Amino acid sequence: xxxxxxxxxxxxxxxxxxxxxxxxxxxxxxxxxxxxxxxxxxxxxxxxxxxxxxxxxxxxxxxxxxxxxxxxxxxxxxxxxxxxxxxxxxxxxxxxxxxxxxxxxxxxxxxxxxxxxxxxxx
Amino acid sequence: xxxxxxxxxxxxxxxxxxxxxxxxxxxxxxxxxxxxxxxxxxxxxxxxxxxxxxxxxxxxxxxxxxxxxxxxxxxxxxxxxxxxxxxxxxxxxxxxxxxxxxxxxxxxxxxxxxxxxxxxxxxxxxxxxxxxxxxxxxxxxxxxxxxxxxxxxxxxxxxxxxxxxxxxxxxxxxxxxxxxxxxxxxxxxxxxxxxx
Numbered sequence: 001x002x003x004x005x006x007x008x009x010x011x012x013x014x015x016x017x018x019x020x021x022x023x024x025x026x027x028x029x030x031x032x033x034x035x036x037x038x039x040x041x042x043x044x045x046x047x048x049x050x051x052x053x054x055x056x057x058x059x060x061x062x063x064x065x066x067x068x069x070x071x072x073x074x075x076x077x078x079x080x081x082x083x084x085x086x087x088x089x090x091x092x093x094x095x096x097x098x099x100x101x102x103x104x105x106x107x108x109x110x111x112x113x114x115x116x117x118x119x120x121x122x
Numbered sequence: 123x124x125x126x127x128x129x130x131x132x133x134x135x136x137x138x139x140x141x142x143x144x145x146x147x148x149x150x151x152x153x154x155x156x157x158x159x160x161x162x163x164x165x166x167x168x169x170x171x172x173x174x175x176x177x178x179x180x181x182x183x184x185x186x187x188x189x190x191x192x193x194x195x196x197x198x199x200x201x202x203x204x205x206x207x208x209x210x211x212x213x214x215x216x217x218x219x220x221x222x223x224x225x226x227x228x229x230x231x232x233x234x235x236x237x238x239x240x241x242x243x244x245x246x247x248x249x250x251x252x253x254x255x256x257x258x259x260x261x262x263x264x265x266x267x268x269x270x271x272x273x274x275x276x277x278x279x280x281x282x283x284x285x286x287x288x289x290x291x292x293x294x295x296x297x298x299x300x301x302x303x304x305x306x307x308x309x310x311x312x313x314x315x316x317x318x
Contacts, residue, residue: 005233009274012288033247037193040132041123045236048243065283067247069139 009111027064029108032081036070042077043096051080051099063108077120082107093119123196125225125235126161130160132193133220134244134253135148137164142217144252144269145207145244149234151259157206158224158231168212197222238294241266242286249281250291257300263299 033039033048036042051065073079076093078099083089090113091101099117123129137145142164150159179195197207208224224231225291237257238257244253245268255266268280273287278285 008292011287013275013278016125033185033243033249035131035135037132037196040135041299042130045128045131045239049239049248052246052286056287059284061284065245065246065281067135069135097271115215122246 009046019087024081028062028085029064030083030105031063031065031108032083033065033067034069034077034081035067035073036074036077038070039079044078046097047078047095048079048101050102058104060109061092063079073119079119083109084108086088091119092117123200124199124232126158126160126232127235127237129193129222130162130237131198131243133162133197134164135279137162137166137191137218138244138248138251140164140166140218142166142251144254145252147256149257151257153226153260156226156232158226160224161219161221163217163219165217168185168214168216168218169210170214171212181311194220200224200232212229220278237297238290241293242290242296245289246283246286248280249279257297261301262300263294 023054031051032079033044033051035044035048048065055063055065062072071079071081071091073091080092080095080103081089082092082103092099092109092114095103095117099114103114103117107114123132133146136146144165146161146163148161148163150157150161152158173211194208194210197219201208201224203221205228206218206225210218210220210221212218237255241253241255244251252268252272253266254268255264257264271280276286280286280289
């Protein structure tokens with residue numbers, strides 16, 4: 001029976017303790033990937049994977065990623081909601097891995113709403 | 123769904139939405155019996171038996187955003203077209219157990235796919251929920267228990283993308299060893315994510 005070995009765990013712990021020690025403050029940005037059946041079938045997992053890669057690279061302490069269920073807009077899945085503190089939440093529709101990377105780099109990191117993919121915007 | 127691991131993600135999300143605290147995912151692949159079995163159990167509130175009886179009916183759902191619920195129906199359909207079946211065992215207060223079986227070598231059986239990605243998404247997206255994953259191929263087995271991990275890695279946030287990436291690298295490696303340990307042959311190729 002194989003498992004993650006204690007060595008694996010120790011290595012993970014060593015490599016990450018430093019970076020995560022800082023990640024304790026309140027989140028300023030919340031990114032929700034909608035993962036209902038509709039979202040998953042449309043490719044939400046690949047979107048989420050791309051998002052996590054970007055997060056790991058950006059190494060920002062104030063961003064949280066969560067998943068949630070279907071929001072009732074199945075035809076435009078995968079949907080991703082970006083909520084930045086004190087700003088209007090933006091729902092992005094028909095996302096894929098590349099769109100997710102663009103939204104993360106431009107909107108989340110630089111504050112430029114990517115209105116081309118946005119659904120609910122003013 | 124193009125991969126069984128996406129069905130699993132979907133069924134597990136059901137359990138999380140229902141309020142489960144710990145979810146067990148068990149996969150069993152057996153060459154002698156040519157069966158693939160997927161079992162997902164949660165410790166959530168369970169359902170009245172009446173709902174579970176209608177699991178293949180897409181018009182039975184507890185959701186309020188729309189009138190159809192496809193997750194279980196899709197899984198049941200996938201199992202049925204591979205000479206398998208799906209079943210739900212549940213009772214109010216007892217949690218829910220979903221089991222789906224497939225003929226392993228059936229030509230219509232979707233590949234298991236990227237289980238490591240499914241686990242990563244679940245762990246990062248739901249830090250409050252624990253997951254126990256076991257994957258058996260003949261007599262070899264891999265297990266991952268986030269309760270154990272949280273204990274061993276005290277103070278490390280499993281939902282952190284850096285941690286998740288490290289963790290999933292290890293899981294992916296272990297699963298590759300697990301599935302390539304047997305005799306290579308049809309249906310035993312390492313499953314890789316095929317889309318895009």
